[in-house]
Amino acid sequence: MAFPLLGDDATHAVKPTPIPDPYWVAFSTSAAKLIDLPLGSNDLPKDSAWLDLLAGNTLVTDAHSFPNPIATVYSGHQFGVWAGQLGDGRAILLGEISGQELQLKGAGKTRYSRMGDGRAVLRSSIREFLCSEAMHALGIPTSRALAVVGSDLPVRRETMETAAVCARLAPSFIRIGHFEHYASNNNIVRLQELADELIKGHYQNASDHKNPYLELFRQICVRNAKLVAQWQAVGFCHGVLNSDNISVLGLTIDYGPFGFLDQFQIDFICNHSDQAGRYAYHRQPQIMHWNMACLASAFIPLLALEHSEDEAQTLLGEALSEFAVIYGQTWQALFREKLGLLTTQEGDTDLIERLLQAMHDSKVDFTNLFRGLSSVSVRNTTQDVILRDHFIDRQAIDQWFSDYIARLNAESSDDTERKKRMDSVNPKYILRNYLAQKAIDKAQAKDFSEIASLLKVLENPFAEQDQYAAYALPPSPDWQSVEISCSS
Template identity: 75%
Template sequence: MAFTLSGDDAIQTLQPSPIPEPYWVAFSASAAKLVNIALKDDGYPQDDAWLDVLAGNALETQSLKFSNPIATVYSGHQFGVWAGQLGDGRAILLGDINGQELQLKGAGKTRYSRMGDGRAVLRSSIREFLCSEAMHALGIPTSRALAVVGSDLTVRRETMETAAVCARLAPSFIRIGHFEHFASTQNIVQLKELADLLIDQHYPDCRDSKNPYLNLFQKICERNAKLVAQWQAVGFCHGVLNSDNISVLGLTIDYGPFGFLDQFQVDHICNHSDQGGRYAYHRQPQIMHWNMACLASAFIPLLELAHSEAESQELLSNALSEFPVIYGQSWQALFRQKLGLESTRDDDIELIERLLQAMHDSRVDFTNLFRKLANINTNAPVSEIKLRHDFIDRDSIDQWFNDYIARLKVESTVDAERKSKMNGINPKYLLRNHLAQVAIEKAQQKDFSEVARLLQILENPFDEQEEYEEYAVPPSPDLAAIEVSCSS
């Protein structure tokens, strides 16, 4: 087991709670390759025992036995407020397979469930499954989703719903909240054990550095700065960037009320429960930086093993100040690529920001706009660019297109080459909320075909896939109003 700390207060060893009459809802053949699961022609495991294992009803397949399932404690800040002790309230870690931790989300109560029932529902499990695999296909670091197993077991949320278990994979599910917990309880022994475990298993280069724990902090910051830049570049809103939802490996984890932008609004809020807009699209970089500050506070005792308190704080503060620099560099590089720009010019940022402002003012579809920019003929007049009709201020956007075409002509690539490169970074297909909702509603009627179809489409987000053209169309006004909350 990768997560091993001294004492029994950090880990609970327990069995998952069985669900009655489990059935397959979805399965990722791509994720199954990570853990060497042999599949039948229908894309499901050859060993039928996997259904019961991933449902939480058994711990053994023909070739594997999970002897020590666990739940772990962590703490954290939720919506900017210290929430105290939290933990795996409905997630149980079965064990390691081929360097991947296999965790069941919705597998029953743990000692960390507080007032929860330890279950997940079908709708949220489908959303996490599809988005995890979609993000992987987009090249964005993420936990993976192996399967969703359903049951007719009912659980109460706003209404009565059916339960499901989402089996997910990651090299580690350690999060900022784990460090915050041991720092807040002043358990320096376990705090150090956790940092050493992370270095040994995931950041081995830190071991030989002059200051291993400072170097570890720097690398965690760097990964998460680059991660949030990637989110911004595809218009992804996480929805609940609490410190206990942030991976120390720089992975996107804990998919809840997430959403991809349809009409571009820089201040878009995807989580209906986020009434103050703390986790709005434009605030995600700032909030991730804030979460890294929470981690810095938790790391102070580690640096104090070799430095004074004042020195430790100064070292961590200096490291933390690099976050916006790394984020800014990553964001600029990604948006240059989205515009097909290979060289770097000082006025590129103004060009990007002018476009985003125009998109915001006119509520232009984020994904389709960047995808269609690849089709521009740099030798044709601006008046022939169809995209200009998506904007309210025609004179302003015409000037932008003139400036953009002039900038493209500075590049050495021809239009066909530029289009190919832009289509390799600007996806055509994303998990828009209305698409997920259709799949969920069919699944609630025991029709899982749309889940499988969406998975197939989202695994190839940059391909044209002409037979699925309607899946790239923005939602109608009534479907665009779908609201997603923290409830799951």
């Protein structure tokens, strides 16, 4: 795709470092369809060479060859502070197949590994694999995870763990940090080249605009505004929204210390390393907007090719201001869908926010509450609504349910039809941290069956799947303290 065209100052040729005795840990047949990968009866690649390829031990299969793997350089802001040059410290891009870039995460050192070992561990690789595929099934733009390949090679983090390689797919792994890198180095040639390749490959309609670079920036903002609204609607927290972790295609990428909400906390922090709460749930829209402002700064030299710098800043500022509008519209539309509302009426935002506040005050399970709302009938009185028992302030929640039922009646809502719609947007199953940890615990003992079972459930998050009903339960008290940090 774009990177091989950018030259040696943008990419670094690197061969993956082999791992001893690789074995399959997880494989996504859904992701395999993206690259037309033939599978055998065991739902693994027919060509056994794929195991060594995805382990980083070879670059050739029967049908494909990847002779020029690379790592890319980028820069960025980490926790709000300019970090300077960064890059693919443990991600190696093998090449393109069927319109998807194939990248190995954890396949060894690159020029940009700094003090790191270039490896990923089994724990974090399983989490990324499961969440990538879960987010796709939820309809949220994301990179995909093709497979996890393990090895008994020891890797030290807080404790000694074992190595794994996660094979990732995306139409492109270009991120805000790539633009920030060239802009910070005043490398206008590479900056323009990257923008041109992005337009050519992924934003073709921007080329017809009177100012293609401005339109490119605007469309990147729109995609990411909608993306973060989707995160909020399913209770997903990314954990490390550094500018170098933000895709210019509006994809969820770089799964690290992420977490889905169990008990709803508006200020929930999923990353144990984020002691200041910069990336808390309620701050994600603000931080994504801040990251778009970082991208705007990197685009100034592009617009300054045809405008003065002041004019460039003004134009980008106007485009950036659309972020809040798009986010707000998308957020409201998504939560109306979650409540089963077909029309837009004054007071809807207040209705949504009052429910979220009540959920926060009573620490109600986010996913199960919204899933359960589809059982509310327009014929119910508040005393009929079983969900009220989840709330501490009974008077306040009774008033809310009274207003909600009245709102449904105001648009002549049909219970049966509404339940079908609500159950298609409010998942029953999400990747709860305790579920992932149980799968990891078994995998560390070489039992990968729980990964396969969990993947099967997560690939159909809106279906009842009665045989897997236990996977919809919130964590028991002894599983509520699972902590995730940036150490993976």
